[in-house]
Amino acid sequence: MATITGMETSDAIRSRRNVRTYDERPITGESLELILEAGRRAPSASNRQPWDFVVVTDRQKLEQMSNMWRNARHVAGSAATIVLVLPEPEDDRYRLMDQYDLGQATMAMTLAAADLGIGSAHAAVGDQEACRVLFAIPESHYCPYLLALGYPGDGPLAPIERPDRRALDEIVHLGRW
Amino acid sequence: MATITGMETSDAIRSRRNVRTYDERPITGESLELILEAGRRAPSASNRQPWDFVVVTDRQKLEQMSNMWRNARHVAGSAATIVLVLPEPEDDRYRLMDQYDLGQATMAMTLAAADLGIGSAHAAVGDQEACRVLFAIPESHYCPYLLALGYPGDGPLAPIERPDRRALDEIVHLGRW
Numbered sequence: 001m002a003t004i005t006g007m008e009t010s011d012a013i014r015s016r017r018n019v020r021t022y023d024e025r026p027i028t029g030e031s032l033e034l035i036l037e038a039g040r041r042a043p044s045a046s047n048r049q050p051w052d053f054v055v056v057t058d059r060q061k062l063e064q065m066s067n068m069w070r071n072a073r074h075v076a077g078s079a080a081t082i083v084l085v086l087p088e089p090e091d092d093r094y095r096l097m098d099q100y101d102l103g104q105a106t107m108a109m110t111l112a113a114a115d116l117g118i119g120s121a122h123a124a125v126g127d128q129e130a131c132r133v134l135f136a137i138p139e140s141h142y143c144p145y146l147l148a149l150g151y152p153g154d155g156p157l158a159p160i161e162r163p164d165r166r167a168l169d170e171i172v173h174l175g176r177w
Numbered sequence: 178m179a180t181i182t183g184m185e186t187s188d189a190i191r192s193r194r195n196v197r198t199y200d201e202r203p204i205t206g207e208s209l210e211l212i213l214e215a216g217r218r219a220p221s222a223s224n225r226q227p228w229d230f231v232v233v234t235d236r237q238k239l240e241q242m243s244n245m246w247r248n249a250r251h252v253a254g255s256a257a258t259i260v261l262v263l264p265e266p267e268d269d270r271y272r273l274m275d276q277y278d279l280g281q282a283t284m285a286m287t288l289a290a291a292d293l294g295i296g297s298a299h300a301a302v303g304d305q306e307a308c309r310v311l312f313a314i315p316e317s318h319y320c321p322y323l324l325a326l327g328y329p330g331d332g333p334l335a336p337i338e339r340p341d342r343r344a345l346d347e348i349v350h351l352g353r354w
Contacts, residue, residue: 006185006186006187007185007186008183008184008185008186008292009183009184009185009186009188009189009288009289009291009292010183010211010215010289010292011186012186013215013218013285013288013289014218016218016220018220033345034187036345036348036349037345038187038190040340040342040343040345040348041190041191041193041337041340041342042284043193043195043287043298043299045301047341047342049342049343049348051348052348052349052350052354053348053349053350054350054351054352054353054354055349055350055351055352056352057352058352061352085354095273096272096273096276096321097276097301099273099274099276099277099280100276100277100279100280100283100321100322101280102277102280103276103277103278103279103280103281103282103283103284104280104281104283104284104287105280105284106277106280106281106284107219107280107281107282107283107284107285107288108190108284108288110220110281111186111190111284111285111288112186112187112190114186115185115186115187121220122220124222124274134353135350135352135353135354136353136354137354138354144273144277145277160218163217163218164224165217165218165224165226166217166226168210168213168214168217171213171217171226171228171229171230172213172229172230172232173229173230173231173232173312174231174232175231175232175233175234175235175238175312176231176311176312176313177229177231177262177312177313177314177315
């Protein structure tokens with residue numbers, strides 16, 4: 001089966017969408033590594049790199065994870081889901097920064113996935129205790145998000161002409177608000 | 178002058194680095210729009226799209242902005258800097274989510290910039306009042322970050338073989354922590 005690779009950056013950016021239904025194709029170890037490597041390279045405040053990534057492909061665990069938040073149902077059918085882990089910060093001012101930096105790492109991973117034709121959708125984790133127990137996450141850390149991955153079950157990724165977003169001239173202010 | 182365009186996604190991901198010295202080349206309006214468009218398309222919780230972007234190219238203002246935080250010096254020499262603006266959330270649980278989603282939008286913009294050969298480096302904003310006054314930001318909003326942009330003054334972007342990051346097998350956990 002042909003693998004889609006080598007999408008131009010602007011095509012990956014325009015093709016990325018939240019994908020919550022997946023077909024049966026597994027994600028190869030090589031593809032997973034490319035996705036995780038993109039996250040690893042993300043910038044962070046003082047190069048803290050606060051993230052850890054737990055990679056889950058076991059179907060039973062994916063099904064358990066899908067109950068960790070009402071918007072995590074799609075995780076059950078994903079080919080792989082990455083548990084995004086952050087430290088409980090040593091100083092509260094890092095709590096916001098770590099979230100911001102984790103957002104950067106997440107976006108790098110979703111675009112690396114899109115480049116491979118792989119869809120993604122993140123979900124928050126409501127039940128922290130369930131996540132800690134299932135994956136032996138130490139008390140020093142928590143699981144803010146899950147990033148589900150899989151080949152789209154609803155048609156391949158392709159550039160989206162009219163995304164469901166605020167208009168550019170509404171969000172962009174030239175020189176001043 | 179030749180413009181670098183059309184980098185493959187994985188090359189953009191591997192070439193992106195924090196660039197804090199810039200040459201004299203301005204960024205065209207077309208390139209700025211591609212960068213901002215990438216941010217616009219980022220995903221966010223419940224598709225809130227909490228961000229606003231104030232684009233600054235005025236040299237005097239860029240110099241003033243460089244004093245808004247000790248790690249914002251590089252903004253003074255940037256070709257353009259985007260003030261990343263978030264709302265003061267209506268509910269405190271959105272404060273972390275909005276930071277995470279802004280991180281996603283930021284990474285999309287830095288990769289879109291890298292695709293064009295444009296370097297970037299973000300900086301936190303310490304002096305919120307100075308930022309609000311300079312850009313007429315309403316009291317309902319604040320300025321968590323600046324994203325400085327410019328063509329690198331220290332050599333073009335190129336894939337980095339050994340980034341200064343934690344090893345992949347240190348941050349990735351298979352199946353469990």
